[in-house]
Amino acid sequence: MLSKGLKRKREEEEEKEEGLSVDSWWLDQSHPAVSQTPPAAASSSLFDLSVLKLHHSLRQSEPDLRHLVLVVNTLRRIQASMEPATALPPVPTPPTAPSVADSLLASSDAGLSASMASLLEDLNHIEDLNQVPEPQADEGPPGRSVGGVPANLGALDLLGPATGCLLDDGLEGLFEDIDTSMYDSELWVPASEGLKPGPENGLAKEQTPELDEAELDYLMDVLVGTQALERPPGPGR
């Protein structure tokens, strides 16, 4: 049966997501009432579904590229059709989480595009590990040699499977295993004053409140070792 098992319970839908005034029958487009569905609500639900699919696809150790590309393109299409003023539905996060994730997720569509772009960028690591020499098309048989030393293996270990998924439980997942003394390092110069809780900052949070994307990039570079901290090498390094 096509419709069996696909419909979410109406009560769950209404509890979870404000702003969605439709129940699950939007899934069945042959339903006569679908034509009465406000387009924005249907788009929003499809958007959520697509984000879930993207999530799931990127969680695979080796994503199906065709599936991934089609979902991303569909997501972009849905996003483009949604009104610019529409806020993204809030992703449920634990209340004690730093606002880093929230600030990213609550940002505009442009922010989401940047997130999706960076997710796809992680796929670049697949090529790096394979160490297949780039073809020299004009110079005779390019050849594909076997083996080679893996590069950036550390990067992938750190980030886990190629996700770095910003849409998941924010960035906390990435930082869990990391020595947070990095935050205290005086050698790490933050790009914005938001990192230093100053007297004008009324937030009671211990962690830095809001990091913008440039700072995140810098932080990631430090973590993956492309930028070395200026501390003397320890024994056995």
Next chain:
Amino acid sequence: MAADIISTVEFNHTGELLATGDKGGRVVIFQREQESKNQVHRRGEYNVYSTFQSHEPEFDYLKSLEIEEKINKIRWLPQQNAAYFLLSTNDKTVKLWKVSERDKRPEGYNLKDEEGRLRDPATITTLRVPVLRPMDLMVEATPRRVFANAHTYHINSISVNSDYETYMSADDLRINLWNFEITNQSFNIVDIKPANMEELTEVITAAEFHPHHCNTFVYSSSKGTIRLCDMRASALCDRHTKFFEEPEDPSNRSFFSEIISSISDVKFSHSGRYIMTRDYLTVKVWDLNMENRPIETYQVHDYLRSKLCSLYENDCIFDKFECVWNGSDSVIMTGSYNNFFRMFDRNTKRDVTLEASRENSKPRAILKPRKVCVGGKRRKDEISVDSLDFSKKILHTAWHPSENIIAVAATNNLYIFQDKVN
């Protein structure tokens, strides 16, 4: 068993052999019985000829992931001697297999006895010449070449060139050209990988060589386009010779337009004059001389058009159906859901829906046409759209090169249908 799910079906060039590959990495080859006057009833039945393990699961230690052993495609080489050769591929590695018969064995060795144990030289008093004696037929498959480490992404197609010296393998972003004799290098002939993966919007979905022109091939994309390339133009065929795309129908536009336009299979006609493409809802025939639209479009299961949202949710919309020509290019065939498959006669414009299932067909019974009811009152033999079983999908079919014999893979069962004997 999941490992028995058939993932590819292919007749060889004479139709004498039929190969299947499955999710467990096995290849099973069927051979057609010789017709004999004694057993008219068993005319042309296919029986198991050889079974072997083509691919094993592998572990890629660099990336910490397992490479599936599932056979994505099998392609036969034309027969040039007594042995048969085929290419089989999983996601990463292509292998050339030799399948040969042994019906004699040498007997009468001097230095070893009949069990193969070495004889004490002191007991040997005479010298004899070993002779070949008949034995029960044994079919053995041996891997002759392994073409590995050339694909970063998942291989979706292999195609043997008409020169019979080269073949190509295509993954999501690249196509490589191989010489059968050389396993440690290949030419990269198509590369659509963008400099930054974040710019990726399109992947290669299928590729095939022209049946007669060894310099020409086509590849299809996830955006519903087909590119025809000529290898004589440049070593890296990033610029196509021809570009086939049908403009989008504005009345049918939806969020899913791109997904349903993604081409899952592309096949040259035997004549080489046409190409056939399969997307989610249709099969299209293109004339090589007309790039702006197909010359024929056949609706496979248009009743699914109003269900795309549900099919997106359960991922069925991503299913990849194959399509095949009959030997004379007059009929085309493709699969659908509920173990249905469809045939379209290009000349009469008639089409038929048939079902591959044990309940509905007994051996030598005639297949009954099926019909899907799309609305209103359902007639007795019709099945309604909501009753279709979407887990029963016919993705892989094959047509004998010259006769009306078809092979249809329904999950882990293989059905072979033939024209009724007069």
